[in-house]
Amino acid sequence: MKILVLGSGVVGVTSAYYLARQGHEVTVVDRQASPAMETSYGNAGQVSFGFSSPWAAPGIPQKAVKWMFQEHAPLKIQPRMDPQMAKFMVKMFANCNADRYAVNKERMVRVAEYSRLCINALRDDTGLRYEDRQQGLLQLFRTEAQVEAVRKDMKVLAGCGVRHSLLDADACALVEPALARVPGKFIAGLHLPDDQTGDCHLFTNRLADYCRDTLGVTFVFNTTIQRIQRSGSRIEKVITDRGEMTADSYVMCLGSYSPFLAKDLDLDLPIYPVKGYSLTVPIIDADAAPQSTVMDETYKVALTRFDDRIRVGGTAELASFDLSLLEKRRATINMVVRDIFPEAGDYAHAEFWAGLRPMTPDSTPIIGATKYDNLWLNTGHGTLGWTMSCGSASLLADLVDGRKPGIDPNGLSLGRYAA
Template structure:
């Protein structure tokens, strides 16, 4: 079967890999000149299966009001006269209760744990490397209240069979030795030993090369996707700047831009761009740098180690499709990396970047079928596209082939928003 994948970020390229591996003739189309040039380019670098948690959590509406008046807040809102932003926030706040949080957390961990198995198998099969490390993630707590609050997450992790351990302040340096240089800052941490790190841009490009050279996948870059043409029997083609492209099946992997493409087909995707920022910092002292990923729970900033670079990612900003780089947004991630690893890297020489995370109101991606038999979705992964990419793509390939899926797909497709 001929399959046309729209989008060459990490979700699009992993979708191409699994579909081509199952024998399909796959073409990937993207407006960029090469893979992973947008949201997948400079993300935080954490492949954090056990840390998969909804942004929509109990207490978030109250915290959002408080954060409006804080300089170093994890969430920023740029008020705009934009109905889509208002609708997204209302739907998100509607998920900020204990019942919905538990449902959404389980769905996210279900995908993430499957993704862990998939990426390990992919790495073994393809042999690709991407400055990856398999040394876990350490969630750092500055306050006792954060230690108490994490108990609910630990129950879900236990139910899902995710290895984890709550550490006291004196145990943190056994996981991240450089924290010995900043004594007294943290009261404890949650260690997830099976989480990983890696350069998502490098992974996506090397996997794309493997797909092209070993699996016969065709990539059409510098090609603007304009609209989907619908016929009596479903989708009949995609109109692009290079003409019309046709296939037997179509997969939308366009992140924050997915809603625009399917709107005319009567499909409403409640995906909104949540702007994130990152710094890529040259390592100057290995002993003072992180060895894997740490997450500063107070500021929601992740600090990940590549070979000779530190990737620092954070801030969730509701600002529509604005891709500007205001220095005031650099302040929080700059402050956190200097505070936690003051001697590890040269922050003054850091590359400053921003990207748009495709967030759903319940933080869970949209994977699966649509009302059209030959149109599929793999989008809306929010801050966890890198983490969930392989599991999402493998699940999608199973669904496209009408195979018994490796995991339960219940509650993951767009139909959950119809109620």
């Protein structure tokens, strides 16, 4: 079957990989000149299976008000006349209760844990290297209230079979030795030993090379998708600025931009761009740097070790599709990395970047069929696109083929919003 994948971010390229492995003739189209040039370019670098948690959590509406008046806050809202932003916030706040949080977290962990198995198998099958490490994640807590809150998450992790342990400050420094240089900063940490790290941009590009050279996938770059043309219950063609493209089936992996094309098809995708920032810091003292990923729970900032760099990712900003680089956001993530690893990097020469995370109101991706017989969705992964990419792509490929998938797809399709 000829399949056209729309988008060459990490979700689009992994979708192409699994579809091609199952024997399909796959073409990937993207407006950029190469893979992973938008949201997948400068993400936090963590592949955080056990850390998969909804942004929509109990207490978030109240915290959002408080954060408006804080200099270094994990969530910022840029006031603007944007009906889509208002609609998204109403739906997200409706998920900020204990019952919805438990349902959404289980769905996210289900996909993420499956993705852990899939990326491990992919690495074995392809031999890909991408400055990757398999040394876990350490979520650090500065207050007792944070420790108490994470105990509820630990019950979900245990129910999903995710290995984890709650460590005191001394034990945290055994996992991440550089923390011994900043005593008193943290009182505890949740260690997730099966989480991984790496450069998502490098991973996506090397996987795209493998797909092209080994699996025969075709990549069409510098091509802007203008609209999707339907005929009855089927998609007929994709119209681009370089002509028409046809296939037997179509897979939409366009992240934050998915709703624009879906709207013309009378599909309401509840996806809104949540802007995130990152710094990439050259390492000057390896012993003073993190060994894997450290997550500061207070500021929601992740600090990930690459070979000779630290990737610092954080803050969530509701600002529509504005990609401008705000120095006050840089100040927040710069403050966190210098607070925890003050001697590790050349902070004066850090690369500053921003990207748009495609967030759903319940933080769970949208994977599966639509009302069109030959249109499939794999989008809306929020802050966890790379974490969930392999699992969601493998699930998508099985659904397209009518195979029994490796996990239960219940609650992951667009249909959950209709319900």
